[in-house]
Amino acid sequence: MAPDQSLKRVGLLGYGRLVGDLLFKRLGGVPTNLPPPGARRRSPDLVVEVAHPQIIHDFGAQILSHADLLVGSPSALADRDTERRLLEASRRSGRSVFVARGALWGSEDITRLDASGGLQSLCITMATHPDGFRLEGPLSKAPREGPRTVLYEGPVRGLCPFAPRNSNTMAAAALAASSLGFDGVVGVLVSDLSLVDRHVIDVELRGPPGPSGQSFCVRTRRENPAEPGAVTGSATLTTFWGSLLACSRRSTPKPGVQLC
Numbered sequence: 001m002a003p004d005q006s007l008k009r010v011g012l013l014g015y016g017r018l019v020g021d022l023l024f025k026r027l028g029g030v031p032t033n034l035p036p037p038g039a040r041r042r043s044p045d046l047v048v049e050v051a052h053p054q055i056i057h058d059f060g061a062q063i064l065s066h067a068d069l070l071v072g073s074p075s076a077l078a079d080r081d082t083e084r085r086l087l088e089a090s091r092r093s094g095r096s097v098f099v100a101r102g103a104l105w106g107s108e109d110i111t112r113l114d115a116s117g118g119l120q121s122l123c124i125t126m127a128t129h130p131d132g133f134r135l136e137g138p139l140s141k142a143p144r145e146g147p148r149t150v151l152y153e154g155p156v157r158g159l160c161p162f163a164p165r166n167s168n169t170m171a172a173a174a175l176a177a178s179s180l181g182f183d184g185v186v187g188v189l190v191s192d193l194s195l196v197d198r199h200v201i202d203v204e205l206r207g208p209p210g211p212s213g214q215s216f217c218v219r220t221r222r223e224n225p226a227e228p229g230a231v232t233g234s235a236t237l238t239t240f241w242g243s244l245l246a247c248s249r250r251s252t253p254k255p256g257v258q259l260c
């Protein structure tokens with residue numbers, strides 16, 4: 001890989017129609033079909049997961065024993081045991097757990113506000129056409145009556161297991177706002193029949209009330225063109241590539257979770 005001479009080898013876990021294919025081509029990769037444990041023999045400096053959160057549950061800690069890890073499916077970290085095992089493995093090996101910010105706009109601003117004690121609430125609403133959802137468990141059977149239906153509203157931790165592919169932005173927000181975390185950040189998943197060609201993500205955050213009683217408040221709306229039925233919008237692919245470049249530039253190892 002070219003962007004930084006200190007990073008020589010990148011392993012990709014997952015070769016999806018969009019993300020894996022794009023990364024693979026840009027990296028100029030050589031195809032192999034090794035399961036995650038076998039990939040170790042290739043001695044990658046960084047392993048990029050773009051497959052499924054299950055890969056992080058099953059192999060994340062193992063990967064961190066010998067390589068940095070870029071998590072493309074951060075909904076995996078809603079599982080407390082997975083998060084704990086990744087953090088322990090990262091501390092033991094000194095390797096980094098990078099997390100792709102994905103479609104989350106303003107992640108650094110959220111983290112700064114949170115670190116200053118100025119964040120009281122954070123709500124991420126993701127709306128798209130029902131064909132763009134890959135839902136599991138009770139959510140897969142949720143009625144979608146009418147043009148716009150709220151399928152879930154509540155803590156991000158409760159959504160991730162049932163919408164593992166549609167909650168990554170919310171999971172990134174939970175990691176960006178660590179004082180709120182997966183239990184304090186609110187996720188809203190909306191099925192909207194009019195959104196055939198785009199994903200819409202609204203971020204709303206508030207600070208505590210000031211002396212006048214008014215709160216600091218920020219609202220952003222990200223409208224990302226997407227092919228009908230796609231889980232990932234086109235701009236998010238570019239963002240993901242940016243995350244990969246950002247990891248590759250970090251030359252000093254830093255254990256723990258870092259959004260990039």
Ligand SMILES: NC(=O)c1ccc[n+]([C@@H]2O[C@H](COP(=O)([O-])OP(=O)(O)OC[C@H]3O[C@@H](n4cnc5c(N)ncnc54)[C@H](O)[C@@H]3O)[C@@H](O)[C@H]2O)c1
Nearest residue numbers: 014015016017019020050051052054072073100102165232
């Ligand atoms: N954070 C982000 O910015 C971002 C952006 C896009 C996608 N994603 C996430 O990255 C992942 C991949 O996205 P995609 O659009 O390329 O998906 P995709 O379905 O097109 O491709 C997934 C790939 O992973 C493989 N795979 C899936 N489950 C697997 C398993 N349990 N074991 C081994 N291989 C498995 C599939 O065979 C396929 O090659 C998803 O979890 C998605 O939610 C994150």
